[in-house]
Amino acid sequence: MTGHVHQTDVAVGHDLLDAIGGVPAASSTDVVVDAQHVDKWFGKLHVLQDVSLRVERQEVVVVLGPSGSGKTTFIRCMNHLEKIQQGRIFVNGHLIGYREVGGKLVEDKEANIARQRQEIGMVFQRFNLFPHKTALENIIEAPTQVRGVPKDEAVEMGRALLQRVGLAAKANSYPAQLSGGQQQRVAIARALAMKPALMLFDEPTSALDPEMIGEVLEVMKELAREGMTMIVVTHEMGFAREVADRIVMMDEGRVVEEGTPDVFFTSPKSERTKSFLAKIL
């Protein structure tokens, strides 16, 4: 029932968030994500159907569900990598991706969307490190270019982050010279360097060799322990059980169940959750 146990011999430093100056301060509100009745279609396919979710500061929410259930699409809407057709998503109190004009949603200007994304870190299934930049350059790119952080300051923070994800020696390596697990840890550091109030993880271990999954999960656990607000789409049941404050189960574009790991794994209410768990555990 505990899922896979991943051994790791990678030394993940503590105080990950110290490297970026502590837990990033959110706005006055304690609700970091407030998604209200979100609907989305891909053509005729209704991929998100009236999905709502509230995530409080320092909460770790794991989104589970079969492939095609809309979970990845849902978190991609939270930083407007996907458009939505109905509903609203607020992150830190800001309506994401749209402006309300006379009760209607109009897509916001690119510059405004870019500003909103600065507070939302995202880690991708396929890492998406910039292959023409070294690990350190990957990390300092956005802080220097977007936030205008002086380069030496950014480099210092970048090195601190690399050290804390156990990759101090790889600062000058290019992504192609790193293993998948190492690339994903750099990707996490890169997202953290923008001091986001929220971290989105889109199946961060799905593209990894089994023996590298542990080192990435270790970094994510450490982040969770230190109080980062996280939404994690994953198939790692062990991680969900151990780290999640709350589990959201999605199927066919809907949230079918929501609860604490204990309740979710031991006494799920919906039939869909029961059959899903029966297949994967």
Add this chain to the structure above:
Amino acid sequence: MQFDPKEFLDFTFNFRGVLIAAITTTLLIAIIAQVLGVLLGLLAALAGRSRNMLIKGISGLYVWVFRGTPVLVQIVLLYYGLPALLGIDPFPQRYGDLPELIGGAFLAATLALGVNEGAYMSEIIRAGILSVDAGQAEAAKSLGMTPRMTMSRIVLPQAMRVIIPPLGNEFNNMLKTTSLASVVGVTELLLLAENRYGGTFKPFEPLLGICVYYLAMTTIWGLVQGRIEKRLGAGLNRNEADQGFWSRMLGLGRGRQGEIGGMGGAR
């Protein structure tokens, strides 16, 4: 066929002022037209991705017209047609104090070649942009980078790897297509040769002579291109760029496409 080696050697290796001027003219036309082509191509490629349908339409029209009509006709139309259309001559024989080399015919031919080249470069750059994994732009955007920043710092540098080899091909082509400027009276290499055999009635000697120069220019360009490709290889698959000079010059081993993009998972 009579071949006069003395005439060949005299035309080719006797560096008269006219020969130097013709080589300079050829190189100037090629370089300016190519730079113009790259700039217009970049503009057209970016415009083609615009959300604004008008901008997108203009880009499409430009590429459609200039790729779809002969560049020789474009040169002639520009040089003779534009003055007729405007009622004034934008292509006089000389522009004030500018060197004689850079006259109206030179300008018209260079402009036409550049604008024509832009249409081709637009497609090459578009393909380069498309070759970059969509995850790269998503990652950049997710970090708060604006579309412009994403394009200039993340997508285009990676697209360059795909753009440079065909760009090299284009410039190689351009070095030779400059010969079309002869039709409007620009004394580049071909017109120089024609002028020569107009008097001697020995066409093959100067024609072969200018081939020596075309070959020399394209060979040197091949070397330069190799250097550029190598420098762009940082962090990416190096095998392709590391190919020797000769295999590249002779067009060997070009079939393979090096790995571009974000995965590169294995050590």
